[in-house]
Amino acid sequence: MTDTKDLPEARKPAAVGLLLALTLLGVFPIDVVLPSFPALSEHFQHPSSDIALSVSLFAVGIALSQLLIGPLSDAMGRKNLLLIGITVSALGATGCVLANGYGAFVFFRVVQALGCGCFVLSQALIQDLFTGREQQRLRIFLVTCGGIFISVSPLAGTGLQSWMGWRGSFLVFIALAVGVFIRASRLLPSSPAGHQPKRLALIAAYRKVCGDFSFMAYWLTSALAFSCHFSFIVISPLVLIDQLQLSPEAFSWALLGYGLAYIGGGAVATVLSTRIDPQTQIITGLCLILAAGALMLGLSSHLGLSVTTLLLPMIVCTAGTTIARAAAHTQAMNIFPKQAGTSASAGSVLIFIIGGLTSAAISLTPLDLQITLALSLIMLSLLGLGLNTLARHRHRGLLPG
Known part of the structure; x- marks a missing residue:
């Protein structure tokens, strides 16, 4: 309580x-x-x-x-x-x-x-x-x-x-x-x-929330969307400083410009939240991430590595991440409102683990970092779309009549 x-x-x-x-x-x-x-x-x-x-x-x-x-x-x-x-x-x-x-x-x-x-x-x-x-x-x-x-x-x-x-x-x-x-x-x-402390049942609490398919699917969707942003943040020094030879100050300003994209993404997400349902918001956000990956791959192939070919697709990705994560969070947290603390912890740990593993895999790859990031955006968004499809079908199957 x-x-x-x-x-x-x-x-x-x-x-x-x-x-x-x-x-x-x-x-x-x-x-x-x-x-x-x-x-x-x-x-x-x-x-x-x-x-x-x-x-x-x-x-x-x-x-x-x-x-x-x-x-x-x-x-x-x-x-x-x-x-x-x-x-x-x-x-x-x-x-x-x-x-x-x-x-x-x-x-x-x-x-x-x-x-x-x-x-x-x-x-x-x-x-x-x-x-x-x-x-x-x-x-x-x-x-x-x-x-x-x-x-x-x-x-x-x-x-x-x-x-x-x-x-x-x-x-x-x-x-x-x-x-x-x-x-x-x-x-x-x-x-x-009148509030009485509850008995702590750690394993039972996590078994209850993590045993729900929709709960896990929504948090996994949020984790996949977050991994796109987090992976870019982790590898950005390797690309912008080591490869493009930006100074630390120029690197910091580049990331500041990227961060401003979150304002635009948040504005779009706010408008969408009043006009379309959360499921559609999740799909919209993931499709933007998919488009960002395809754009980065195309720009990299035709123009090579530059600040523009890296940051422009990531701005599109940021809008998608903001839209998808907020809607997925709300969907997940509404499933167990009386276990909000357990729900938040389970989701946060999941986000941390997937974001960390994804960013580590990208940063350690011997392949070209920009192309690897672009392919990761495509793969992660497709996985998220697949999870969302499964969650919707399962929800419809559970509805009566």
Whole structure:
């Protein structure tokens, strides 16, 4: 049972602000620190590969944390668990700032990651605080903002590195975490009268939600769409910096321009959400991703690799990703509204695993990166369309008469 029912209408804008801050904190610890790799390597006297390992361990820590946080929030409520998670993440970031050795730094990064797993509750809070079309419009907004945050993070990280050194991103994270803690403690009400904590049944909770075909199909669709965006972000330094020889500053501005495409994608998704049903929105988004892959493949074959032939198709892909993910999230979360925490955690872990594996496979391929990315967009969108078709047919088969 949620502990955030019946939020007054006047406080909903503040709730949107809180969800936006949680979205920012969710991407901040990984993306903003990337420009500080050389400085971290020099400070701890470890190769860059070891610094990259700390990022991988951070991601693993988030995934493990989310597996537990979702069901726990359904049992004990969102507010307390969110406040605990924010506190742990801030303590972990503080430990990173004070760490004198690489081992201590990695340990506190994992502690920070375990706390950051609580940010998955933003999906559950949307389900708790908003209804009907509000949920989908808000998810479109947050997906749009999340993409922008990811895209501008290298530019922000470069600025923080120049201003405050490698500790800058951790100090800013701590300040943001403190502000969000205060805001959440004041905004989110305590458990309503008569609410009784539930017994935690972790395995049973996940068996229930993951055993539903439609639930898994919608989250997989969202994961496939997200993988298209995430894979581009991961390989973008390899293509734009290593192959096209852009400076770090020019690279950051290129990603900023790409991030602005999320605004256009979000606007289109908002219009579509009022005119067509979610299933059609998912198909529309996936078809745009398919078109982006075909466009990139054609441009690469005829014009070769350039900033334009890479970014232009990805702008189309971004619009498709925004449209498909928001609709798929809403469809998945509406299946088990009373297990919103478990549902959000299951979906988030799925998105993380598929996005990570896909991006790793693309970045490690010996083939041309642009062509590999284009083929991946085509393949992932076709898989998503197939899943959506199966989900629709299964839903129709379950309808009476």
